[in-house]
Amino acid sequence: MEKQWQVFYYDSIFHTMDYCKIDEALSKKEGEKVKIRGWIYRRRSAGKISFIVIRDSTGIIQTIVEKDKVSEKDFKASQKALIESSVELEGIIHEDNRAPGGREIHAINFRVINFADDFPITEYQSVEFLLDNRHLWLRSRKLTEIMKLKAKTLRIIRRWFDENDFYEVTPTVITLNAAEGGATAFSFKYFDQKAYLSQTAQMYLEALIFSLERVWSLTPSFRAEKSRTRKHLTEYWHLEAEEAWVDNEENMKIQEELVSYVCQNLMKEANNELEFLGRRKDELKVIEPPFKRISYEKALKKLQKKGFDVKWGDDFGAPHERVLVEGEEKPIFVTNFPIETKAFYMKISSDKKTVKCADMLAPEGYGELIGGSERSEDIDSMIKRLKAQGANIENYQWYFDLRRYGSVPHSGFGLGLERLIMWIAKLDHIRDATPFPRMVRRASP
RNA sequence: GCCGGCGUAGCUCAGCGGUGGAGCAUCCGGCUGUUAACCGGACGGUCGCCGGUUCGAAUCCGGUCGCCGGCGCCA
Numbered sequence: 001m002e003k004q005w006q007v008f009y010y011d012s013i014f015h016t017m018d019y020c021k022i023d024e025a026l027s028k029k030e031g032e033k034v035k036i037r038g039w040i041y042r043r044r045s046a047g048k049i050s051f052i053v054i055r056d057s058t059g060i061i062q063t064i065v066e067k068d069k070v071s072e073k074d075f076k077a078s079q080k081a082l083i084e085s086s087v088e089l090e091g092i093i094h095e096d097n098r099a100p101g102g103r104e105i106h107a108i109n110f111r112v113i114n115f116a117d118d119f120p121i122t123e124y125q126s127v128e129f130l131l132d133n134r135h136l137w138l139r140s141r142k143l144t145e146i147m148k149l150k151a152k153t154l155r156i157i158r159r160w161f162d163e164n165d166f167y168e169v170t171p172t173v174i175t176l177n178a179a180e181g182g183a184t185a186f187s188f189k190y191f192d193q194k195a196y197l198s199q200t201a202q203m204y205l206e207a208l209i210f211s212l213e214r215v216w217s218l219t220p221s222f223r224a225e226k227s228r229t230r231k232h233l234t235e236y237w238h239l240e241a242e243e244a245w246v247d248n249e250e251n252m253k254i255q256e257e258l259v260s261y262v263c264q265n266l267m268k269e270a271n272n273e274l275e276f277l278g279r280r281k282d283e284l285k286v287i288e289p290p291f292k293r294i295s296y297e298k299a300l301k302k303l304q305k306k307g308f309d310v311k312w313g314d315d316f317g318a319p320h321e322r323v324l325v326e327g328e329e330k331p332i333f334v335t336n337f338p339i340e341t342k343a344f345y346m347k348i349s350s351d352k353k354t355v356k357c358a359d360m361l362a363p364e365g366y367g368e369l370i371g372g373s374e375r376s377e378d379i380d381s382m383i384k385r386l387k388a389q390g391a392n393i394e395n396y397q398w399y400f401d402l403r404r405y406g407s408v409p410h411s412g413f414g415l416g417l418e419r420l421i422m423w424i425a426k427l428d429h430i431r432d433a434t435p436f437p438r439m440v441r442r443a444s445p
Numbered sequence: 446g447c448c449g450g451c452g453u454a455g456c457u458c459a460g461c462g463g464u465g466g467a468g469c470a471u472c473c474g475g476c477u478g479u480u481a482a483c484c485g486g487a488c489g490g491u492c493g494c495c496g497g498u499u500c501g502a503a504u505c506c507g508g509u510c511g512c513c514g515g516c517g518c519c520a
Contacts (some may be wrong), residue, residue, distance in 0.1 A: 046483085047476040055484070066477075082471085098478060120469050123481060124457035128512050184518075200520090225518055226446065317517070359520095368520055416520030441512070 005302050019088070023058035026103050034105060036061070037088035039139070040081055051228040053100070054087065062104040063089060067327040084139070086113040100374060135445045136433055141276065146432055149266070149273040150421050156265045157239065160258055162170060166241065167212045171204035173219055177395045186224045197222035200414055202345070203399050204241035206375065209410055210402065216241040218417070226440050231367050235438040243414035248356040248374040251411035252333055255360055256289040259331060263287035266424065277425045292332040296354065299324055299334050315341045318417045322365040331369060333358040344385035346373040362382040366423035372413025377403050
């Protein structure tokens with residue numbers, strides 16, 4: 001590359017702040033003057049005319065740079081600048097049905113802020129290459145739309161919790177308790193102790209309900225499971241809530257209200273994102289309470305009738321989940337799993353065989369969105385179940401204290417944010433629901 | 446952890462025992478309306494790595510490393 005193309009022009013003519021975003025430019029009228037800045041998305045040239053498609057956070061617009069309409073330096077820059085070069089320009093809006101989007105800018109000035117090197121991502125890409133270049137692939141329209149959808153989802157979730165008397169809290173992600181059984185937790189040296197990256201904030205949220213009553217948190221959760229599926233990340237954003245004075249029934253109501261609220265509001269607030277990603281509005285419109293509830297026992301019978309070789313005490317796998325949601329437009333709850341299939345902290349039902357829990361399964365085979373339960377208040381039974389897993393009881397004494405000092409019936413749930421996004425955005429892999437996916441074989445970039 | 450697949454130019458792939466190819470990208474030239482533009486030319490390789498078979502290996506065999514997909518486990 002010649003030295004002259006590496007000059008930083010930023011202090012040249014565009015020192016004012018009167019730029020407009022591309023979506024705004026696309027709504028302007030014929031003849032209006034605009035200044036925009038962004039990155040080169042596509043470029044084509046034909047002798048004395050350059051077609052430069054420019055991208056910013058709001059969209060793309062085609063720009064025409066003609067040889068006799070701009071300075072020689074600007075024209076040359078427009079022909080030299082490669083994809084992803086950062087640029088700023090001033091021009092006149094023209095309506096033209098040959099332009100993508102029906103409008104384009106005829107440049108008066110065209111400045112390159114940074115001449116990009118050859119952008120490695122081109123026409124054909126493999127999954128591996130795109131993951132290796134994730135830091136650059138994030139600029140793609142698909143990932144941009146997903147990231148916007150995720151941000152809007154979080155905004156809506158926060159609004160719902162605010163309106164429903166929940167306090168947002170900030171629990172730790174460093175713990176000595178490997179809550180779901182030590183084998184699947186990442187361990188590390190914490191000074192002189194062995195500690196774990198949190199798999200759930202649940203026990204910490206339980207401690208907080210005795211002052212705040214209804215709490216929620218958003219934290220990373222870590223799973224050291226060597227899962228190789230399209231539904232698993234080793235690090236994911238875990239949305240958890242815990243509610244005092246709430247039983248399993250009301251817990252399910254809270255969950256279906258929350259998920260429905262997210263769908264109804266995304267429908268209104270994320271039109272462009274949903275359309276780009278191929279999720280139809282009417283598919284979200286039907287997501288309203290109540291969601292269907294089916295007990296583990298009934299689900300088991302349904303599966304057996306369909307020819308699955310499952311018996312009482314087996315957990316459901318991906319093929320089972322797919323069958324259970326077959327034909328369902330809304331998520332469903334599967335309730336009352338056998339004690340031995342679930343965690344030590346879930347409350348045992350009066351039948352002494354099942355726990356008061358519910359898994360929310362997404363339609364279309366996207367799998368478990370939420371796992372929730374009413375919490376046990378029986379210290380002896382919890383100790384028994386922990387010991388059966390081989391856990392160190394000492395680390396759980398503080399948790400048992402919560403039952404010793406004014407315990408109340410309470411429930412809570414955990415939602416995998418990326419699972420929710422994967423379902424709503426119709427993604428074929430969960431890795432695209434997060435900017436820097438962490439998987440068994442990938443921790444970079 | 447189990448099963449299957451793939452590693453060849455910067456990228457996507459073809460070649461499957463006899464002198465390593467194409468498309469895209471990049472560079473040079475041409476073109477005043479392109480739509481992942483087009484036309485001509487150039488540049489570009491430890492054929493993942495190690496070993497074996499063979500007169501000869503990208504190609505056949507063994508091992509190894511990396512990646513992808515599915516199952517299990519989970520959100």
